[in-house]
Amino acid sequence: MTGSAEARGFDFFSAGELPAPNLPADEVAGIVRDRWGLEVELDPLGSQQDQNFLARDASGMGTPVGVVKITNPAFTADELAAQDHAASRIAEASPELRIATTTRAPDGTPRSVVADTSEGPLAIRLLEYLPGGTLTGGAHLSPAVVARMGELAAHASLALAGFEHAGLDRVLQWDLRHADRVVGLLAHHHPDAAKRARVTDAAARAWTDVQAVAADLPLQAVHLDLTDDNVVCTTEHGVRTPDGMIDFGDVTASWAVSELAITISSVLHHAGAEPASVLPAVRAFHALRPLSAAEVRALWPLVVLRGAVLVVSGEHQVQIDGGANAYAAAGVEREWRIFEQAVSVPSAVMTAMIADALGVDLPTGARGGAAEAARIEISPGFDSARAVRLDVSITSDDVDGGAWLEADLEERLAFAALDAGAPAAWLERGTPRLSASRIRSAVSSATIPTGVDVWFAEAQHLAAPGTGLRLVVEGADGATILDGTVPARTRARIRLEAAPDGVRVPHLVRPEYAAGWLTLTADPAAGMGLETRQAEPGAPGPAGFEHDAAALVERRDRAFAEVQEHYYAAPPRIERGWREHLVGTDGRVYLDMVNNVTPLGHGHPKLAANVAKQLRTLNTNSRFNYGAVVEFSERLAALAPEPLDTVFLVNSGSEATDLAIRVAMAATGRRDMVSLLEAYHGWTYASDAVSTSTADNPNALATRPDWVHALDAPNPFRGRHRGAEAARYAPEAAERIRALAADGRAPAGFIAETFYGNAGGIPLPDGYLAEVYAAVREVGGLAIADEVQAGYGRLGRWFWGFQQQGVVPDVIAVAKAAGNGYPLGAVITTREIAARYRTQGYFFSSTGGSPASSVAGMTVLDAFRDERLQENAADTGAYLKGRLEALAERHPLIGAVHGLGLYLGVEFVRDRATLEPATEETAAICDRLLTLGVIMQPTGDFQNVLKVKPPLVVSRESADFFVDMLDRVLAEGW
Structure with missing residues (x-):
């Protein structure tokens, strides 16, 4: 099906406006009583184009008996039947999941009728109520929850493969096969001209990307709305586990990969979410239902299209309903955030990241990838063999003693090399630069260079004729040097780019996105005759730092007794520390609030020097x-x-x-x-x-x-x-x-x-x-x-x-x-x-x-x-405890703040009267703190107390950062 003329069911493009039903609750309750003999009280639930109520038993304790769904009259009986069959099919294929099917009366007949209402004949069904709640709202979604969403999408995709029904023959505005037409039809309803242009431009680019592989995308029946709103959870001890799905109103036939695209797009508006946050869902989906290379190439452009469709459809629905549809009105801001996040990273970058995460090989050029570096012409007489490669990675001696925090470190090292007679000093591509990282940051710093930085002793002219790549030469301020002439003793940022038109490659990128960005560049060093070093066995590569950390854990498990546990299920690889900070191999800096083994802090210069001297002299x-x-x-x-x-x-x-x-x-x-x-x-x-x-x-x-x-x-x-x-x-x-x-x-x-x-x-x-x-x-x-x-x-x-x-x-x-x-x-x-x-x-x-x-x-x-460490323990400790106690006044999960000095404990309880320990919540809070740059672990027999014992050098600024991040976690969720 490629056009609306062929659809036997609902056709969005010929239906015109589609206002949602708006029946009074008492009228609906009367229909439920008359048709099914149930006395219910109704609470309205949100919906974009239908009308939903939660039905509670009116004669008892208000126990939910189901969800009353009043279907938009534009949809046919065949379409409703297809939805019921799809739900039953998934329930049969995955009995471990909870699926909201139509409830049945004691005699076995489905509770589904077409009733005469004040708005004319309307199809009304009583669907099964699944307790536990959905992921609706903006709370943070943990990687485990996101992964589980991907699993649910895969289960739906597998169960619906091969499902055929007349009711699937419909044209929905949510079907991404029609996204270009939906955006073209509805974009003018957006009241903000600047946002409208962003949406239409992004949608056009994404549509072009999808069309390049559309012929290779398999078609099948899809749920098409497995979003956070329609994923049901079992919640135990404050930790949610998605295990069910509701609302089959958008079931249709479409590209199979749309199922995953729609699911992961719904993650993007949640607190702390960004494009990289969806990778756990993509991996989980792929593990059950492998994605083809074409589907990998289409996936992120489809996410962009989903965001665009949500934005224009949301504004359109608000106007149709004249403000009466609170659900649609409330979604406008949420849908704009989804779109913004979807376009915050170019599709070529995300596609390469997804391919890397899944180990899927894409055809040459499909990653947006660069060819091998070609020759770069430099002014005659330049002796590249004598150029000095600088090292500001986390293992370099030149970053010891906190030198990496000095703004002029790279310049000092470069000028020292030039003053010693080197024709050039340079920093390599792909190796994390600790000098680019910053402390006390809730997100990782951009530490991975996509090109090289070079300081020439004498002015040089650079050119790359006939490479098929774009040579970009920038000054230290990021401004492009158009003629390629680099002044003497001046930093030049040099890249060889193969990025799509309109995509500007940053010179430094965050490690989470390095695997994507580096595919859009080639290494200029070889083309300039600069000697590149060979990676040492077992050393982290220029990208894939998450893989590196996981591989190290696997090696550890093979050689190191398992009873010697490590912090976190998926720990970062830590190879440097400084004062109260720990540094991962990707340059990510974490605030260490738990390490009481090192009161002087990590990397103490005098301690290192004194012990090293003694080891050189005598140790017996x-x-x-x-x-x-x-x-x-x-x-x-x-x-x-x-x-x-x-x-x-x-x-x-x-x-x-x-x-x-x-x-x-x-x-x-x-x-x-x-x-x-x-x-x-x-x-x-x-x-x-x-x-x-x-x-x-x-x-x-x-x-x-x-x-x-x-x-x-x-x-x-x-x-x-x-x-x-x-x-x-x-x-x-x-x-x-x-x-x-x-x-x-x-x-x-x-x-x-x-x-x-x-x-x-x-x-x-x-x-x-x-x-x-x-x-x-x-x-x-x-x-x-x-x-x-x-x-x-x-x-x-x-x-x-x-x-x-x-x-x-x-x-x-x-x-x-x-x-x-x-x-x-x-x-x-x-x-x-x-x-x-x-x-x-x-x-x-x-x-x-x-x-x-x-x-x-x-x-x-x-x-x-x-260094007056005991005094700092008293002063900073008292300040920190005061801030934590103030936090407890706003977050009831905090039962008490214990301790003195820098020997503190934050105890989490589910009930301040019973003191039921919040064990699972505490573990989840520690995991979320890690993503925000704070190392923290639980203690106590119930593992429900934060072990706040940082190095005694910890500063007030670090204490503030810790409390601010804990406040954020308690407010946004974990």
């Missing part, structure tokens, strides 16, 4: 006599209160807590230990034995050895005793310890985090440690303070966590911050207690207390003093 074990281990031990002991004066050095927090437990056992001659529930102390045998966190070990409570006795978690927010009642935890704990002693199980010691970090940065109740320490000492045991997380000034006001409780332990276990990521931990105790460990033999740690680790430890202490 502590049995040798050298100064670093003595000096560090002296300084660390001096930080502990009297009478703690003796230090053991180890490699990690797990080893520190393990050794602390063994010291207590050796000092007392006992084996029993007391710990707290919901705590984590490490992975060694002893430290794991006293760990009770079910988040870290789901079997923790069932697998504790008999020598471990766990006390109630003294959590004043969600524990057994809350609020003022939390004062009961300490006396109950003391009584339990005395009872153990009375039963002949007097403990060797009591171990606890001094600030309840693993549970979410929760302070212990006032006086808790004082009373429990007194009880354990009363029965002859030792008090062990696990300072692995809270120690080293993280609380701001106090260097040690136990100082907040006004106590002094017998043994301190510390790590993490001590080495700023270099393996270093310590146990600090008294000379007398340490001496008793001799009963267990000698203690030795191969690298604990090595010269390098000792130097790292001293450098960290120097930085704390010189």
Whole structure:
């Protein structure tokens, strides 16, 4: 079917205006009662050309009984029958999906009639109501939801393939085979001349692209309206999973690929969505119903056409209905956003991106691709072999120490090379430039060059005769140098372009779109005789960074024990850090709000220099006599209160807590230990034995050895005793310890985090440690303070966590911050207690207390003093907590903001009265924060607390960015 003259059913082009039915609700309720014996109350639902109501049981609790659909009188009985058959066909083919079919009376007859109404005879059906809601609205759609939308479209496409029916013979304005005619017919209704021109021009270009492959596009029956409005979800714990479809009113025969084009176009108006956001749906569709090369080429132009049709149709419908159709009126802004997003990236770029994502080979030139670089003529005498290639990638030494944030870095490097005698200095195409990236950004920076940047020592004239490519030479300001003459010591941006007419290739593009843009250019370097380097095995390529990260995870899974988990299901590849920032291989910069291992921040220059110098000089074990281990031990002991004066050095927090437990056992001659529930102390045998966190070990409570006795978690927010009642935890704990002693199980010691970090940065109740320490000492045991997380000034006001409780332990276990990521931990105790460990033999740690680790430890202490890190933890921490508490006033999902200094926790609950933990929501929030440039992870036994423990160098600007992004996620969805 190619023209409206052949259509047996509705023909949009001959139907004229198509006002939607507008029956009063009470009239419709009367028809439902008279025809089907149902007493219902009706709530209006939106529709562009039909009229819909949600019918609720009027005699009960308002339970939905179905959706009353009043079909526009322009549609025939055959068309309605085709819709019913299509719905049934999909339901049979995919029984796991929920499909809204016409309901049936007790005798089995469909609830479908043609009724005489105040507007004449109208077809009225009662369709099945599918609970759970749709994706209607502007809330953010996660990649998982978008992928599921693609799966649903594929299921519909597969089920409807081969379906034939007389009611499919119709001409709809939504059928993209007629998009050019629809836009031509309706565009004049758009009141804005500038927008009208944008729509018609874009539609014309897209139509040309589609027509180039139209003969190769398969035809079949399609739903044609599997949009966010018509995809039904099952929602569990705030996370939506699309699993159903409604509204078969647009079922027709059309290009099969239209099904996917219409689905992904509906993603584009949602919060945070952009063209790259639809790729999960495209991949998911292709995995079930593979796209042909022709369909890949047609897909994005069809998205553009869908956007154009929506814009002109929406304005037209508003005018037809005279403002009475609120659904159509509300959609005008939404439809314009879809169009704007669809045309924000050229179709040639999106087509190449889609082909790359699917691994589909397109015919030569179909990607808009460039040929191999041809020769570029340069002024005689230029010695390209002596040109210096500059490197501002994330692995370059020249970007160390935050140099990549300096605006003149590239110029400085270039002029240094020229001053050293090089005829030119240049930056290569396709390699991410960290110098182009920026911190604290909700979107990635444009870091991928589509050409080369060159600084010539002497003026040069460039030309590319007969290449078939367009040589573009621009100055640093982006202005084109029309005659190709580049002045000396001036940046020239040089590209070889094969872009379609009217498409301007940016010199730097965002990594998400690099695979598309790079196909529109060739590398000028080879054509200029500049030596290009060969990629190292396993190194990320000039595009496809998502593939690179995924490939690395696959390699990791093959060689690295799976129990050593990684953050995120699809983690970016991180290969550099600076202060409170982490950098992916594509140049994307993330704010690190979770990494308490590095209080000095990432890439600390002095720490790197000092450790490197020591490694060049000497690195051995502590049995040798050298100064670093003595000096560090002296300084660390001096930080502990009297009478703690003796230090053991180890490699990690797990080893520190393990050794602390063994010291207590050796000092007392006992084996029993007391710990707290919901705590984590490490992975060694002893430290794991006293760990009770079910988040870290789901079997923790069932697998504790008999020598471990766990006390109630003294959590004043969600524990057994809350609020003022939390004062009961300490006396109950003391009584339990005395009872153990009375039963002949007097403990060797009591171990606890001094600030309840693993549970979410929760302070212990006032006086808790004082009373429990007194009880354990009363029965002859030792008090062990696990300072692995809270120690080293993280609380701001106090260097040690136990100082907040006004106590002094017998043994301190510390790590993490001590080495700023270099393996270093310590146990600090008294000379007398340490001496008793001799009963267990000698203690030795191969690298604990090595010269390098000792130097790292001293450098960290120097930085704390010189960079005022503890003061920053107090000041920035208080500011951050205040902002988070203000956020909690506006978002009820936030149950509480815990903590002090830069040791905070944001606890999410579904109900502030019951404190039901919002576990799934928390994980989804962390995933969305990652897309906005923030690294964050959950903690606590219910994994419902944000673990806010950034490097202690974090700035107020970074604190603001984190809170702003969290606010955005909570407002827009996840």
